[in-house]
Amino acid sequence: MNFQNLNTLICQEQSIQKHDIKLLEILKWDEIKKKLVKITIEITFTQDNKIVYSQEGVILRIEQVNDSIENQELLTNMEQIKYAQWQGEYGENNRKNGYWRVIWRGKPLRRVGGYYQNGLKQGIWNELNKNFWILAQIQERGQYFKGQKNGEWIYFFDDKKIGGGSYNQSGQKNGKWIELGDGFYNHSQVTYEGEYKNGKKIGLWDIWFKKHIVGKQNYMIGGGSYDQEDQNKIGKWIELSDGFQEFCQVTCSGEYQIGKRIGQWSIWYKYWETNNYKEIGGGFYDEEGSMKIGRWIELSDEFKCDLQITINGEYNNGKRVGIWQKINIQNNKIYSQINSDK
Structure with missing residues (x-):
């Protein structure tokens, strides 16, 4: 020690x-x-x-x-918390001033940084994206005016433009945008394409996925619509599960009403060796407010491409009740079971 x-x-x-x-x-x-x-x-x-x-x-x-x-x-992002540091000078009133750069794992990152004036970012900046880590070295480039993003901003990955859009004079996203999925990395190159109006998503948004190792094609794999006022999801949607990636492509589909899931939702899995999705789970939401009811088949925390474990059981008023079984859907065998009433 x-x-x-x-x-x-x-x-x-x-x-x-x-x-x-x-x-x-x-x-x-x-x-x-x-x-x-x-x-x-x-x-x-x-x-x-x-x-x-x-x-x-x-x-x-x-x-x-x-x-x-x-x-x-x-x-x-855990890697940024551990490894990213900002280096520069302070001016009057102990405010950041002049050029600041990013130190990553003890070494300066090439072409990443920008200028402060009296504590506010000003002019052209190259920044780390919020998802930046060793397998997702994403940078953003654009302009600040008095500490506020303004005009066009571009996202880069592997030195290629992969997204971005424009900010209005109030620092709000506006017009057409291509955004990155929260878990974006080399095997999960997911982007969202649609329109902002004064910082709110409106209309149709498409979800795209780019393969990393097979041809690098870009596929539209989901999406849906937002209303024109409050950024609520409405109508039919196809969404991606947490942890979606090239070797474990799981989506869920169903309907939204004023931003809440209602009715039947289905969970789909795309097997690597085929181009087809197979329904592997799902259940029902009530008509009031995204509360799960009745019989459900969900993904377990252990679910991955080579160990496809679902957890099956009953919901009552949004809470799991009774016996829930973990089942390996590759051989239809019970993996384990728990009593949710205890």
Whole structure:
């Protein structure tokens, strides 16, 4: 054990004067499941203007904030929390000034950074996308005006343009956009294409998927519509499951009413050796507000391309009841079962 590092962490934890704590959902690569998974960490805002990222009592990152702590954009990717640092100078009133660059794993990233004027980003910037990590080295390029994104912004992956759109004078997304899926990486190149009106999604949005190793074709694999007012999903939708990727393509389809799932929803799996989707699960939502009812077949947390485990059972008023069985759909054998009433 490195006692110097241990003593440093103990001193850091003792020096934290807690001011406000919130839970934050972030993405982390799961080496066993071979996919990005969502986990929850703690964010502590201290009285001496620090942001502390921690998980189960272990400090992941301490960030000193010299500007308004309330306006700081939080990191939502585990690798950025651990490995990304910003380097530059401070001017009057301890505000960022001049050129700032990104240090990744101790080394400067080429062509990533931009200029501050009196604490505000100004002019052309090359930035890390919020999903940037070792398998998704995505950068964004565009212009800031007095700390606010303005005009056209472009997303780059493998030095190729893969998306982007424009911001209006109020810093809101406007017009046609191509956005990246939250779990975007080399084997999950998912993009969403549609229109914004003053920062709200409207009309038809299509979901596209680009294969990484077979021909690199771009396929439309889902989508649906938003209303014109409140960014509510409406009508028929095909959506992607969490962790969707090239070797484990799972989608779900059904209907929305004013942003809530209603009626029957089906879960589909695309087998790698074919081009066909097979229905492997699903169930019903009530007509009031996205509450699951009756018999459901869902994906288990263990589900992956070489171990296709579903969990089957009953919902009552949105809660699991009775015996739920985990079933391997490759051989139709019961994997395990639990009593949800206990």
